[in-house]
Amino acid sequence: MSAVLPASAMQADAEVDVAIIGAGACGLVAALRAVEAGADVLVLERDVKPTGSTSMSSGFIPASATRFQRAIGTEDDTPARFAADIQAKTKNRADPGLVASVSEAIGPALEWLADSHGLEWIVLDDFLYPGHSCHRMHAVPEKTGAALLQRLATAAEAAGVMVATGAHVTGLFTDEERIRGVRITRTDGSEEHLACKSLILACNGYGGNADLVARHIPELDGAHYYGHAGNQGDAVLWGQALGADIRDLSGYQGHGSLAHPHQILISWALMMEGGIQVNAAGQRFSNEHAGYSEQAVKVLAQPSRFAWNVYDQRIHEFAQAFPDYRDAMEAGAIRRADSLDELARQIDVDPRALSDTLRATAALQAGEGVDEFGRDFTATPALKAPLHAVKVTGALFHTQGGLMVDGEAHVLSNSGRAFPNLFAGGGAACGVSGPDVSGYLSGNGLLTAIALGYIAGHNSVGR
Incomplete structure (x- = not known):
């Protein structure tokens, strides 16, 4: 049961600079950035072996103005052009600041993953995905989400990122101003408390929660869910308890x-x-x-x-x-x-x-x-x-609504105040697809996972 708990109830067994919930693309990219900035990082993954939504995806990531595009002759793509394509699909219903942030960050993020962590990227140029005005879909050579996740996991291991598996976060400790730590439930039912200076929510959306789907996406009530069963909406539920700004829960x-x-x-x-x-x-x-x-x-x-x-x-x-x-x-x-x-x-x-x-x-x-x-x-x-x-x-496949974040990936409150040490990305954050199914542009899921992970990982250090 996910809960928000008073900091006074925490009895910390250990402390890290940055705790990250979820070992998918968002969480691992955030961890790589935070470790690079000198932070002590622990990624908490509920499964015994990380799989999640990333491994179930196609693994295709849209990005603009990359050298990988230029290598195939795509010279005229820009973040502004990419942002315009996103907004055209949503009919201008996505938050413009968030659209600008991710469309500007994703190209540098992919080049950094290549230069600093050895990921290889190819650009798919044999056809245009719906809504994209040029060839900008990037993939690892295997062209699968499972291969993308494996390459990120290999890079994380090489960088010394610590990943604790079988570690289901079931509560956040807060003093109302800051997140102070998390409650972890292990597979044997035992509990641990981990103190942290910053927390990044990279735990995806609520597609596995049938009650939330029925409430927010009634047209798909009872439809097959092709996503990870662990996507139970923890981030949304924590956000509601914290008074966070939550948007576009009907988007998917x-x-x-x-x-x-x-x-x-x-x-x-x-x-x-x-x-x-x-x-x-x-x-x-x-x-x-x-x-x-x-x-x-x-x-x-x-x-x-x-x-x-x-x-x-x-x-x-x-x-x-x-x-x-x-x-x-x-x-x-x-x-x-x-x-x-x-x-x-x-x-x-x-x-x-x-x-x-x-x-x-x-x-x-x-x-x-x-x-x-x-x-x-x-x-x-x-x-x-x-x-x-x-x-x-x-x-x-996955939900697109969630916690609203600013340009530094801080979670925002209902009043617009940034939580100083709480960050979100991927399916935990509000995406750039607007309020319904028609706004989803091919690749939006991994776009916000990697771009916001890249932003959050950097900004979480020293908070």
Whole structure:
């Protein structure tokens, strides 16, 4: 049970300069920065082995004005351009100061991780993710979140960062002015008290808390949660007890392409390369290029709450560059058919309806007519046999609302006062996606995890 406790109740077993809750991307980046600044740091991770939301993500991080972009010929990206793309997706509903802070910090953060800690970055330049005006999606060479987390963990170990696993923080000790320490519950039920000079909340959001999801995101009540079960909203609950400014709890990242029932993410690159989604009636139901986050709600609105991704051999071969897609192939999630009629039989839809859908799509790709859902098909060729399909559903990936922070990643109170030694990043902090699913721009989750971890780690030292 998470709680805020009086500092007088703390009986400290040990003390550190900076305590960090959560050993995901945000927590490890913050730890690396704080250790670099000379602090004694301890990362507290509730799991026996850190996994969390980072390892479940694609591992793709949007960043502007990096040398990695320039190496592929992207010369004209800037933090201001990136910020404009973020705000265009949110319809200017994200906090402008927070947007500016993370869009300016993320490029230097990735270059610092490369220069100081040996992380390798590549920029994905074979297609544009929805909402981004240029190629700025960075990844480690393996192109997975698990590999990103492993590389960060390796860097943390090399830097001497201490990580305590099986250490579930269940309470904060405060004297109303400052955080004085934390209560830790171990896997055997025993408790420890740790005093700290600064505390960084890097413990993600509340996607694993069904009651909070039902209250703040009712449209996804009962939907599959593709995230870490430990994301129970501790930071939000602590923030409420402390009188923190909490915003955009209705904001979240969904995804409209989670293989069902295999629960494997199918990259939205299939849609961007010319694929379509059809429902059980064999009909398209949306603009597949509007964004994969809001597509979750559209897929869940279909009969039986699922859809089929339909695409051809060209896209199938392209998709095999993504490890998740290869996993889906091995799991038997991908259907293949030499003809439209055969595919219709395999996915149990009316062949005439599916034929009509593909015929209409081909006409749009030839520049004939205007799509009723607003998608531009003219940049990709028409689908042709052999065809492929994968059954998908919509899912909640992670929440985007949380504790409001200032430009130094201090948590802010309802009155706008900064808590002097309390910081937040990643899913614990309010993100830059605004108040609903449609504001999520590809990569926003890892953007705020790494950028705010980078900012918080530096500013937490000496507080």
